[in-house]
Amino acid sequence: MSSPLTTPAVRTALTGGYVATNDDLRTEHTRGYVVLDGHQLVAVGSGPLPAEHADAAVVDVSGCLVTPGLVNTHHHLFQWITRGWAVDGTLFEWLRTLYPVWAGLDADLTTTAATGALAWLARSGCTTSTDHHYVFPRHGGDLLGAEIAAARQVGLRFHPTRGSMDLGVSAGGLPPDDVVEDLDAILAASEAAIQTHHDPSPGSMLQIALAPCSPFSVTAELLTASAExxxxxxxxxxxxxxxTSEEDDFCRDHFGRTPVEYLDSLGWLRPDVWFAHAVHLDDASIAxxxxxxxxxxxxxxxxxxxxxxxxxxxxxxxxxxxxxxxVDGAASNEASSLWAEAHHALLFARARGGPQALGVRDALDMATTGGARVLGRQDEIGSLEVGKLADVAVWRLDGLxxxxxxxxxxALVLGAQPPxxxxxxxxxxVVERDVVLSVDAEELAADVLTASRELASRAGRATSFAPSTPRQAQDRPTSGRVA
Structure with missing residues (x-):
């Protein structure tokens, strides 16, 4: 690179790279330029930098692919310090192993976990991330504020959700009673989160959503009241x-409806809603x-x-x-790489539906514009277009x-993750030459290890190796409840 990138107040031009804009026409420039002025993109095109931008600080990205920053639409950052548990378990075995561990979370541990998870996400090309934080142990402190502070430190655009659970094991739910809250407390905390943190202004770096955990760890009353x-x-x-398929069976048995029909009956299906996973859908649900x-x-x-x-x-x-x-929870996806999600989305779609099931540009689209649409930010992020925010990933492709x-x-989607x-x-x-600039990686790694051991210790678990939950019939739940 010919010169380091300067502060946002200076107009800067990325030149000489292959530019995949991911706009509606999927415009690409074999040798192009992207010019940013402050927080916005002001020019994108082919060939040498136009004279009108001659005053820009030039950053030579020859040999690189320039794409929009990737958008992560579902995550559980707190799980970063519980990776590698129940590695051979089903979803329910995994949850039963980890819920008691997560009950020991506090604000300090959450800060460390979120900082580690977000820094690693940044290294995978992610510029915007959501988070679904739904575990709020009593006396744990301000866990939502902790992860917001972590995102501010790392430097990512952040869409955390104030999650919730009000159906504990004593009332027939899956989570332990000490990590659930009552309805009034949840609604008060949710309203406070919006009033304190949500920034709806153009170019916002922080927007809040509400996220009751699942139809089987929350009541219908909470789902309805949260939507309102x-x-x-x-x-x-x-x-x-x-x-899971068990969830579909449970909904049909208990509500006489599919999962989608159940949420629809509670007024949830609208353009302001996004669902995580949506694996087991019939044609009617998709429609x-x-x-x-x-x-x-x-x-x-x-x-x-x-x-x-x-x-x-x-x-x-x-x-x-x-x-x-x-990416989903770091404890159910230890790689925690948004680039890997584009890679796997492509391969899994083709494994299921053949070589035409998903194209390489479809995979890039889901990782960028698709995510922006999910979050309602498609007019600001997800593509490299004049007027959009300066969220850009530059991938080096001239190595072996x-x-x-x-x-x-x-090369980006099918190959190994490029530098x-x-x-x-x-x-x-935020990242330069694979180094996250806002954190000390070695110091953070040490902090993460300490936090992981502390949380395991609070749960009375081994810290060096957490074996998978034994697959014994008596350990399995009787319903299809999910996290």
């Missing part, structure tokens, strides 16, 4: 849905999501890790459903792993 509260304030809604403008966060790696299945990404997209990608791949987008030459969020450098 969210719509009163104009914020989005999120939850897990249709992750209903499309008709109501409801979106989906596709989490291929986590769904495969837990053996939940493969979402019908092609069918969802063909029906007109906005589909973004999600990628130099001879004929199609740069295929991340540069990551800009809102015009600010």
């Amino acid at each position: 509260l969210a719509r009163r304030y104009g914020v989005r809604l999120h939850t897990h849905l249709a992750e 209903r999501l499309a008709a109501t403008g409801t979106s989906v966060a596709h989490c291929p790696s986590s769904n495969a890790r837990l053996g939940a299945g493969i979402a019908r990404a092609r069918d969802l997209r063909d029906a007109g459903v906005a589909v973004g990608l999600g 792993g990628h130099v001879d791949v004929a199609d740069p987008v295929a 991340l030459e540069l990551l800009l969020v809102n015009g600010q450098r």
